[in-house]
Amino acid sequence: MSDRRLPRLLQSPAVILLLIWMIVPLGMTLYFSFIRYVLNNLRRPEWTTPSFSNWRGWGNYDFVLGVKGFWPAAFDLAIPLALIAVAVIAGGAALKAYLDAGPRDLVRRARAHLGLGHVIAYFMLALLPMIGFVFFFGDVSFGTGKFWLAMKNSLFIVGSILFLTVTLGILIAVLINRVFPGRGIVRVMLISPFFVMPAVNAVLWINMILDPVLGLQGLAVAGINGVIDSLQTAPVVGSFFSLWPDLEPISFRATQTSAYAVIIMVTWQWTPFAVLILMTSLQSEDQQQKEAAILDGAGAWNQFRFLTLPHLARPIAIVVMIQAIFHLSLYAEIEIVSRGNGNKNLPYLIGEFANNNIGAASATGIYAVILANIVAIFLLRMIGKTLMD
Amino acid sequence: MAIVAQTTRRSRISRATLAWIVGLLFFFPIFWMVLTSFKTDADAVKPEFLIWFTPTLENYANMTENYDYWRFATNSVITSVFATVFALAVGIPCAYAMAFRPSRATKDVLMWMLSTKMLPAAAVLYPMTFLTKGLGLYDTHFIVIMVLMLINLPIVVWMLFTYFKEIPKEIIEAGQMDGVNTFGEIREILIPLAWGGIASTALLCFIFSWNEAYWTVRLTTTEAATLSKLIEGNRAPEGLFFGRLSAVSAAAVGPIVVLGWFCQKQLVQGLTFGAVK
Numbered sequence: 001m002s003d004r005r006l007p008r009l010l011q012s013p014a015v016i017l018l019l020i021w022m023i024v025p026l027g028m029t030l031y032f033s034f035i036r037y038v039l040n041n042l043r044r045p046e047w048t049t050p051s052f053s054n055w056r057g058w059g060n061y062d063f064v065l066g067v068k069g070f071w072p073a074a075f076d077l078a079i080p081l082a083l084i085a086v087a088v089i090a091g092g093a094a095l096k097a098y099l100d101a102g103p104r105d106l107v108r109r110a111r112a113h114l115g116l117g118h119v120i121a122y123f124m125l126a127l128l129p130m131i132g133f134v135f136f137f138g139d140v141s142f143g144t145g146k147f148w149l150a151m152k153n154s155l156f157i158v159g160s161i162l163f164l165t166v167t168l169g170i171l172i173a174v175l176i177n178r179v180f181p182g183r184g185i186v187r188v189m190l191i192s193p194f195f196v197m198p199a200v201n202a203v204l205w206i207n208m209i210l211d212p213v214l215g216l217q218g219l220a221v222a223g224i225n226g227v228i229d230s231l232q233t234a235p236v237v238g239s240f241f242s243l244w245p246d247l248e249p250i251s252f253r254a255t256q257t258s259a260y261a262v263i264i265m266v267t268w269q270w271t272p273f274a275v276l277i278l279m280t281s282l283q284s285e286d287q288q289q290k291e292a293a294i295l296d297g298a299g300a301w302n303q304f305r306f307l308t309l310p311h312l313a314r315p316i317a318i319v320v321m322i323q324a325i326f327h328l329s330l331y332a333e334i335e336i337v338s339r340g341n342g343n344k345n346l347p348y349l350i351g352e353f354a355n356n357n358i359g360a361a362s363a364t365g366i367y368a369v370i371l372a373n374i375v376a377i378f379l380l381r382m383i384g385k386t387l388m389d
Numbered sequence: 390m391a392i393v394a395q396t397t398r399r400s401r402i403s404r405a406t407l408a409w410i411v412g413l414l415f416f417f418p419i420f421w422m423v424l425t426s427f428k429t430d431a432d433a434v435k436p437e438f439l440i441w442f443t444p445t446l447e448n449y450a451n452m453t454e455n456y457d458y459w460r461f462a463t464n465s466v467i468t469s470v471f472a473t474v475f476a477l478a479v480g481i482p483c484a485y486a487m488a489f490r491p492s493r494a495t496k497d498v499l500m501w502m503l504s505t506k507m508l509p510a511a512a513v514l515y516p517m518t519f520l521t522k523g524l525g526l527y528d529t530h531f532i533v534i535m536v537l538m539l540i541n542l543p544i545v546v547w548m549l550f551t552y553f554k555e556i557p558k559e560i561i562e563a564g565q566m567d568g569v570n571t572f573g574e575i576r577e578i579l580i581p582l583a584w585g586g587i588a589s590t591a592l593l594c595f596i597f598s599w600n601e602a603y604w605t606v607r608l609t610t611t612e613a614a615t616l617s618k619l620i621e622g623n624r625a626p627e628g629l630f631f632g633r634l635s636a637v638s639a640a641a642v643g644p645i646v647v648l649g650w651f652c653q654k655q656l657v658q659g660l661t662f663g664a665v666k
Contacts, residue, residue, distance in 0.1 A: 004492070006486070006490070006571060007486035007487075007490035007492065008486075010482040010483060010485060010486035010571070011482070011483045011486045011487065011498065013479045013482070013483070014479045014480060014482075014483040014502070014542060014546060015483075015498065015502075017479065017539060017542065018502055018505050018539065018542060018543070021505065021539045022505045022508065024516070024520070025513035025516040025517050025520065026508070026512070026513055026516075028513075028515075028516035028519070028520075029512055029513055029515070029516050032515065032516070172408075172411055175404060175407060175408050175411065176408050176411075176412075178401075178404065180401065180404065180405035180408060181405060182405075182409065183408075185412070186408050186409060186411075186412035187412075187653070188650050189412040189413065189415060189416035190411070190412050190415050190416070191649065191650070191653050192415070192416055192419055192646050192649070192650075193415055193416075193418070193419065194649065194656070195596060195600070195642065195645050195646045195648070195649030196419065196600075196642045196645075196646065197599070197600040197602065197616065197617055197620065197641060197642055197645070198600065198602045198617075199602050199606075199617045199620035199621045200422075200620050200638045200641055200642050203620055203623075203634065203638060204418055204422050204635075204638060205418065207631065207634065208418075208421065208422065208425060208631060208635070209418060209421070214434050214631070216421070216438075219437065219438050223438075268415070268418065271415070272415065273656075273660070276653060276656060276657055277657055277660075277661060277665050280654075280657045280665055280666070281665055281666070284666055314664075314665075315661075315665045318661050318664050318665055322660060322661065325507050328509060329509045329510055329511055329603070331511070331602070331603050332602040332603070332606065332617070332621060335621065336621060346509075346511065347509065347510070347511030347514075350511040350512070350514055351511065351514060354514055354515045354518075358515050361514070361515050362515065365509075365511060365512030365513065365514070365515075366512065368509045368511055368512050369508060369509060369512045371509075372507060372508065372509045373507070375507075376504060376507035379507070380500055380503060380504060380507075382664055383500070383503065383661075383662045383663075383664045384496070384500055386663060386664045
């Protein structure tokens with residue numbers, strides 16, 4: 001067999017399988033998103049089977065957004081996207097300015113890690129939608145509001161998880177980077193949550209830890225209240241503590257708090273991932289450069305800010321992008337915590353539409369694909385750069 | 390100097406203590422779940438921080454009765470094992486061709502494979518149910534295995550590719566000189582040489598398949614339902630049966646957490662596609 005045909009033959013099973021897996025369902029989603037397709041409709045039975053004669057054009061996309069026509073829809077999409085873009089650019093520039101303001105020799109060393117500015121901009125790219133949405137759109141709802149509420153929840157949950165996991169990940173990775181007794185055991189304990197199945201994670205946290213009565217939260221609140229009560233009846237200090245209120249446990253299944261329950265449990269599960277990646281990267285840090293900086297009289301904070309943080313910029317960006325892709329499709333946790341009450345994100349909304357209105361579910365799906373692709377393109381470019389060396 | 394040594398020693402001790410506290414905090418929920426699984430249902434919901442109690446194996450014994458645990462566990466094992474085996478069977482030849490006979494398109498093909506991993510599953514939810522029901526594949530082991538395999542195939546190909554790339558080309562070419570054909574090359578030279586890499590890829594693929602919770606829940610009802618489905622099906626109303634629920638949960642995640650300890654390092658490579666070193 002010729003030199004070229006054999007490798008192609010060997011690759012073809014994988015390529016063909018993935019091609020079918022990608023094109024067939026996605027093509028069907030695209031098709032369904034342009035037709036009227038409703039599973040149960042007695043009045044218009046012709047809509048219950050997919051057919052080109054039920055063509056609806058952009059109707060499903062308008063219906064999902066809650067506005068009519070291309071321009072209003074584009075305008076509605078453009079405002080939040082423009083605000084996000086402004087926030088990203090401003091945030092990236094501010095961070096870069098912050099890192100550039102310092103002793104000149106240290107700044108020069110920090111610059112040695114290429115592309116710091118735009119790597120940090122990537123970080124902000126994933127982080128700032130949350131801030132942008134919460135501040136600018138607080139309780140504003142467009143049209144039917146369903147889509148925007150789901151979009152807001154998606155971005156709020158993802159943004160918060162990213163912020164928490166990256167911050168905790170950096171702190172913990174730096175903490176356990178040095179050798180100490182029992183480091184291996186600590187590492188094993190730290191990484192364990194990552195391997196817990198998402199459904200178990202959610203059931204465990206919502207029932208046994210966050211439950212206001214039976215969970216550890218309830219026990220902790222009751223314990224603190226007990227201490228306060230005993231202080232109030234104490235002889236001398238009692239009059240001072242008599243003004244302290246008793247604490248109320250928080251119900252994490254409620255509309256206002258269910259998104260926080262999801263954020264807490266996913267953060268617990270994914271912080272280990274951030275720690276693992278940042279730790280791996282810390283081990284390849286240039287020790288000579290660090291020693292030179294110490295000889296120059298750089299303190300611990302400056303070492304961290306000008307050497308460690310720039311070194312971690314790239315792994316941080318990768319952690320952010322991979323997590324963004326995973327968490328944009330969170331489902332099991334949301335289902336188990338409150339069945340979408342208060343924390344409904346895009347995948348959950350698609351699931352709800354898919355119970356009856358397939359056209360709307362498909363249009364929402366296409367929006368979700370676009371959202372995920374914005375992150376994926378950056379990630380693929382970064383991975384592609386490391387591919388051939 | 391003495392003062393400096395003292396302060397660094399003190400800071401070292403406090404750092405180690407802090408690290409231990411953080412580690413214990415992260416592990417605590419798992420520990421609590423395992424602990425609760427040894428309590429009776431009455432003990433498990435007592436409103437007190439119960440550490441000392443008479444342990445019982447009752448919950449584990451009841452697992453089959455109340456939850457039909459073994460059927461779900463068997464399904465999880467079957468689907469994860471077969472998904473891993475098929476992914477390797479398709480992935481090894483593909484990665485071999487990419488690593489040892491690269492062409493100009495290799496890089497693009499790899500990147501495209503990764504991009505399939507980044508498609509949100511929810512977007513194709515209805516077409517998948519439509520297709521599987523239409524083809525009579527809904528709630529069968531076959532479709533679960535296929536989906537799990539396809540989800541993990543990009544990671545498998547990528548990891549194998551990075552392992553194979555480390556093997557010197559000369560060794561493979563020497564095999565060609567001796568007149569071994571391609572499949573002989575893969576079987577007799579490549580697989581023994583890259584055994585460690587293949588094993589850790591398989592382990593990671595198995596873990597991801599076992600923990601998958603979107604498609605396994607949505608494409609099954611009873612016949613091919615895995616442990617994810619079991620746990621998801623038993624959420625809120627079980628509030629008063631923490632003991633049983635913990636036992637099932639612990640049995641569902643225990644083996645995987647232990648396996649996970651062995652492939653921490655591969656996890657970094659597998660999930661970041663080698664972009665972090």
